[in-house]
Amino acid sequence: MGRMSTPVDTAPWWRDAVIYQVYPRSFADADGDGVGDLPGITAHLDHLAALGVDALWISPFYRSPQNDHGYDVSDYCDIDPLFGSLEDADALLARAHELGLKVVVDLVPNHSSDQHAWFQAALAAGPGSPERARYIFREGRGPDGAEPPNNWLSVFGGSAWDRVPDGQWYLHLFDSSQPDFDWRNPEVGDMFVAVLRFWLDRGVDGFRVDVAHGLFKEESLRDQVRDESATRGPSAGENAASMVERTLADEPMWDQPEVHDVYRRWHQVLAEYDGDRMTVAEAWTQTPESMARFVRDDEMSQAFNFSWLLAAWTAPAFADVITSTFDALAEVSASPTWVLSNHDVVRHVTRYGGGDQGLARARAATLTMLSLPGSAYLYQGEELGLEQVDVPPEARTDPSWLRTKDTDKPEVGRDGCRVPIPWDGTEPPYAFGPGTGQPWLPQPAGWGAASVAAQAADPASTLAFYRQALAARRTLDAHAREVSDLAVDGEVLTFRRGDVTVVLNTGSTPAPLPAGEVIMASGAVDDKLPADTAVWVR
Known part of the structure; x- marks a missing residue:
């Protein structure tokens, strides 16, 4: 059945990869200016290798005025001096490949900077x-x-x-400093093919395509039919929420059929290069079926599946995500992706309630996600169990906050999931960079216990759990391309992948534990499966 039945020994590397998102401003700062950079990433690639991921995806590092933190690109073929140089990018690629890590870079084709x-x-x-x-x-x-x-x-x-x-x-569908390209002009498509080749020639293994559903607009540019009580455009999350709710909105600016010709052309370009170069679409489409169109055989390799990060903490909601994802992808014989957090959404520990309960639920959701066939995308800091940070208003930098802060419906913005991660020490900047004091977004007090160094020394830490879970994932049957026996009993979700039974208890009382060997659990288990816990049993 197409890609889903590809023999394991010839399967493309990305089909079951665990890919770790690096937000370069907030990963590691090598030069001490308070902002992360490419040399900082290179210096910490051993953390990703030890974690057990297969690849890293790096958010934009191109030349940019940084009005939207790099998603406003002024030169697609150069590095912003804030992050380093092309030589630094080459060094990062070389070190990653030396460690066996693939590198996926962000591409922003819907719009440029107004300084382009x-x-x-x-x-x-x-x-x-x-x-x-x-x-x-x-x-x-x-x-x-x-x-x-x-x-x-x-x-x-x-x-x-x-x-x-x-x-x-x-x-400008985003900030006023981000004018939308007219993709009906062939010059635009030709320019981006040249950009693809520039980075492929330097050795990148793939591209994460920003706003992949937005390139073409309805040619008439007609008015959108909408509830006139709305005061602002739909956010990415609001667009995607409709995907889960199965309600359709009139969207003449998104998901037009002509966009697929772009990705067919890109598919042909990538096929000229060795090593299974790949693309993954950020496409906030309204239904699983429309998302699946982006991953037909001659288009993109993958599309982000945002259903899970929008689902409520219930067994029926998670079951619906799994079944609807596989049903939609079966039509195009594509492999699924799974994601719980990224740089645009509230961290899932916080979404699930925060504190000890939020962390227990986050670990359980992660373990359940990692058991599924397909690719899993992790967001930096989730392996540390980090929560969303309440960034003070005077320190916020997200354009969605800056554009709405003086209105009657201000958007808090996305800064809270973008705070630089802690590496070591007991006070800011927690070895994020050399020197003392706060980085570009202030880190909270008390984060020392969450640092990489502190958790690496604790076998019960969330970091230890992620390392163990990723190692255990490699023991799952790679030939098992689907799940079976999926069932919901109250607040307990159960399914099988190959010879492993996965059980997730989203309820408040312990649930029965299947007979067999427990090979991985998100928390302590005995003869019962506690609340907010998941387990793999062989």
Whole structure:
């Protein structure tokens, strides 16, 4: 059945990989400026090797004004000096490959920075110019063109249109400093193929594609039909929540059919290179079926499956995620992905209630996720059990906070999951970098016990649990490409993968434990499975 039945010895490396997301600002700081960088990542790659992951995905490190922390790119073929140099990138790739780690880099094709040479040329050239045709410029509505071309809203709040001095408006589905490319212009597609080749030639193993569902807009740029009581555009999480709820919204700016031609072209480019180079789509589509279209045989390797990180802490909700994911992917014979946290969402320890209970639930969800066929994506710091940090308002930097803080519906923003992680010591910066004092986002007091060094010395730590779980995952039957005997009994979820039975207890009372050898558990078990605990039994 296509990719799902590929013989194990010839399967592409990414099919069952555990991929660790590095948010470069917040992983490790080598030069002491309070911001993480590429040499900092390189110096700590041994942590990832010891953890037992197969690859790392690095969020954007390109030249950028950093209005959206690198997701506003001004040069796709250079490194921002904040993070280092191209030589530093080459050194990182070389060291990762020496350790057996693959490297996936972020690509941002929906929009550029307003400081990109193309956009600066578009502003200078004026209406009707070939330079302006690389972006989505339009005349305004109303007698003097003073109203936006349509009613679309930015994901970060407010209108999705800004006006330039000559009177035209440009589209930005995100921040006003992030103008959207016009992918109906072939120059745009050609430029990104050149970018792919630039990084493939340097040895990257794959690309995580930002806003992969957003490149094309409905050609008419018609108004969106929506509840007019809305005051801002849907966030990524809100878009994805509808995927779980199975309710469909009118979205002329997202998930247009033409986008798939882009990924068919990219597929052909990657096929020219050895080593199973891959792509993974960040596509906040509305249904599992539309997500599956991105991973047809001639398109992308994988698409992020956000259903799990949106599901409630209940056995029926998790069962629905598993069954709907496999059902959708069966149509295109693709392999699933699973993710519980990333740089855009509240850390899952906090989502599950925080404190000891939140951590117990997070470990149980992680163990359940890791038992499933397909790729698992981890977010830096989750192996330390980190919670969301309540960043004080004066220290917040997320554009979604800055654009909405003075409105009646301010967005707290995503800074709380992006606080630099602790490596050692008892006070900030916890060896995140040399020197003393707080890094670019302030770290909380009392994080010393959560540091890598502290947890590495504790066999009962969350770090030890992740290392053990990733080692145990390698003993699972790689030939078992699906799960069987999935059942929900109250708040207990049970399924089998090969010769292993997985049980997750999301309830408040102990549950029966299947007979057999316990090969991995998220917490202490005896003859019963405690609340908020998962177990693998062979």
